[in-house]
Amino acid sequence: MSATADRTRRPRRTWAAAALAVVVVAGLLHGYRNTNVLTADRLCAGLVPAAGADAVLPGTGRLGAERNGPDDGPVDTECTIEKSSVLVGGGRGRLTVRIVEERGDFAFLDGSWSDPARASFLSGPVTGGFQEHDGWVALPERCWTDQPVFVRAHSTEPVPDTAALSALLTDVARTVAQEEGCGTLPERPGAPRPPRSDPPRPADERRLCDLDDLPVRGLVPAGSKVLDTGQSAPAGLWSCTVFLDEEPGRPARADGYLTYAAARDPLLLAAVAKSPGTHRRTAADGTESAVVGPWRTVLPCGDGGGLYLAMESGLQYIEARERVPSTPDRDVLFRAFQRAATASFDCDRGSAGE
Template sequence: MPTKPGQQSPRRPRRRMRAATLALATVAGTLTGLHLWLNTNAFGDSTLCGGAVATEEAEAVLTGPGRISDRPGPRRAPADGETGFDCIIERSAAGLPGSKTGRLHVQGTRERGDFAFTGGRWPDPSTVSFFPGGGVAPGRAWVQLPAACTDRQAGVAEAYAEVGADPAKLVRLLTDTANRISGRAGCAQGEPLSAPDRIAPAAPQRPATADSVCGLPGFTLPAVARETFQDAGSTWSCGTAAGEGAEQAYATFSATQDPAVIAGIRKSEGFTGQGFDATHTVTECSGKPTYFAMEPGPRYTESLGAGAPAPRDLFTAFTKAAEAGFGCAKPAAAR
């Protein structure tokens, strides 16, 4: 029907409504896209840290909202050949009240093959949950690269995360990273490294038994009151403590038959065939190469002038007591 002069066509409001709806949809789409870009990792790269780390694995470790980004770590230009890198991965959410930035430090380094048992920047091995080719402690983990990647020192993929980070997810990230960097360096093994099906929880400290410290019959340490005992099958470690409240570390004793660790040890600079020194040795036990180590603690060092045995003698007592458990044909201490 014709529209009378001065009367508005009924089609015009419909057109305006459609235009307004389209405008709102456009704004909503823009806001949605902005949210996806700022607060999720949609449309992001599939790898980080120059291709060393899978973004999907980093997302699994850094839970919560936010976009994943990466930047060079403090070492920036590591001199570790093709397997070396240093990278900070962050996940932050924009405009979300109460959100915080999650941070993950991942790097490829080189260490002496027995690095996990020698202290320094590495945690006390008695507090570590070991698995074949690696270990995990609260807030950190590492995976050893294949033996072909060892050149004077063993290749290692390691990560530092928040203490509450899921250890299994952290280990999966590092296993994938180790495969990536060993592959591009041309030192990968035939079958790729695989993450363990299960990671045993860290053991709590317990009272020490006077005549079988660390569960070794005949091994006695009169000053020791508490111990932390870890047994992952191929790797064994025991930290001992003494003093008021049993807080002062006396010594940590370790042993491993892990083939990946043994291979890294044997190819490391300074290895003589029997070990590195008098308290870091390798011997044959039931046909298996077995590494033994002892790291003295503050209490033991302080007690050396008050009748404590010399480090080599204490190490000999430890390895002699450990022979039965590992089936060694002869004392493991260096002669």
């Protein structure tokens, strides 16, 4: 081999080595900036599983997290997780997970949470609700002090799978309970129970909202076409919204006519009992109930459990009252709901309190 040929090949080798180094570095940068290589298994000082957060936030990207809150307990702790990517069309979004004290029935209060009739619920070993952008899970009762404690989450991007969100929040709740020594939760919460229909569908004239003995007639202005959406009854956690089939797109149409809620879930009932303002009342017939607020009550059932019932009126109801004075008032509507719900949710009132 001539000296000239050897000198020619050396630069080629040098360029090949440099090109290989560039490819390796680019690959490492791609993996670091667009995946969770080298990311810890848990984020926010161990509070949130990285794999769970990655499954909730859509697309591929790298997770970054920040934790804020007190050092003397989990309540008011907040973990903010962001997914980012330098790739076009890569993952993005922010997930906020909080440990908070709330009213026991906050998930069924107007304005406190997204429309409960469109939620998927868990009841039993895990109590919680999950939607496209939001979710919550209740901590065990021994973890509470002044008020019930919940893990709540909000995602800026639509969550592709409510089961992933329920698994994430159950993991966080289980971690908090273990650290505080106040209870246990299962590793796998099960599949959340989705609504019967979304969007709303024409209501059964004899069984509004899937409830026995709740006919549409007498509850809405005569001649109204009625839609409903919500979970199948009975269930541990249940909600249904009633709509008058009027002009779509109007704010009143989106808000609905009435929203019903019911629960036989023991942990939810305990949370409601601990909420501020809940007090007992004895009716004229001697039966007792726990009054939670206007058109909100907990009825004792003969099996030793209870039945939480709530009703919220929407903008369509307010407009109907103004337009049709004969529209039933809220007390009449709530009594009809209570009568139907006690039958549908197997709450035998005859032996309650005996």
